[in-house]
Amino acid sequence: MHVKRLELDGVFTISPRRFGDDRGYFSETFRQDIFSQNVGDFHFVQDNQSLSAERGTVRGLHFQLAPRAQGKLVRCLAGAIFDVAVDLRSGSPTFGQHVSVELSADNGQQLWIPPGFAHGFCTLTENTIVAYKVTDYYSPEHDRGLLWSDPQIGIAWPLDGFSARLSEKDARQPPLAELGEVFRYEGPTR
Numbered sequence: 001m002h003v004k005r006l007e008l009d010g011v012f013t014i015s016p017r018r019f020g021d022d023r024g025y026f027s028e029t030f031r032q033d034i035f036s037q038n039v040g041d042f043h044f045v046q047d048n049q050s051l052s053a054e055r056g057t058v059r060g061l062h063f064q065l066a067p068r069a070q071g072k073l074v075r076c077l078a079g080a081i082f083d084v085a086v087d088l089r090s091g092s093p094t095f096g097q098h099v100s101v102e103l104s105a106d107n108g109q110q111l112w113i114p115p116g117f118a119h120g121f122c123t124l125t126e127n128t129i130v131a132y133k134v135t136d137y138y139s140p141e142h143d144r145g146l147l148w149s150d151p152q153i154g155i156a157w158p159l160d161g162f163s164a165r166l167s168e169k170d171a172r173q174p175p176l177a178e179l180g181e182v183f184r185y186e187g188p189t190r
């Protein structure tokens with residue numbers, strides 16, 4: 001299992017090893033010991049899964065407010081996504097910056113998004129299934145969002161001519177300028 005630190009403090013990709021044979025492959029997709037050693041002492045309490053039928057489906061950008069902020073470990077079980085994390089920690093040297101990674105059933109790559117970040121993805125194929133572990137339970141009262149197309153964030157979503165397929169909620173999320181302070185930067189995480 002290879003763990004790689006990305007350019008935004010606290011965000012990592014995790015690439016589990018696959019043991020292939022003439023049947024297919026086997027892979028350990030999560031190890032608490034490796035995660036704790038390389039990423040941090042986070043523990044997961046809920047697993048989520050979503051199916052998006054259409055290419056160009058954009059889910060996000062979402063986060064939960066403290067004290068119910070969630071860390072998310074995201075992977076793609078079918079199809080492929082362009083996965084994005086946005087730093088929302090006031091005082092962070094990378095506040096408002098984002099990082100993106102392609103996660104797919106083929107590459108088996110995972111993205112760890114720590115509390116303090118917004119998360120979203122755009123599907124690159126039809127019938128995309130995304131599964132992710134979270135470090136706190138869903139709390140509608142703490143559920144918040146950021147506008148996916150906010151020019152201040154400037155995410156180059158790979159829609160490739162497809163029009164974005166959004167929920168009504170996501171179509172009317174506020175831009176960063178209207179969000180106010182939602183998280184504070186507490187220094188380098190690792």
Ligand SMILES: Cc1cn([C@H]2C[C@H](O)[C@@H](COP(=O)(O)OP(=O)(O)O[C@H]3O[C@H](C)C(=O)[C@H](O)[C@H]3O)O2)c(=O)[nH]c1=O
Nearest residue numbers: 048050059060062063072119120121137138139167169
């Ligand atoms: C997130 C969540 C949602 N729900 C219910 C609430 C709604 O009735 C329904 C759909 O929720 P929503 O439209 O927020 O689902 P997504 O647009 O896929 O949002 C998710 O996708 C983006 C990329 C994320 O990072 C968030 O974790 C998550 O918000 O599921 C639950 O019951 N439990 C949950 O944990």
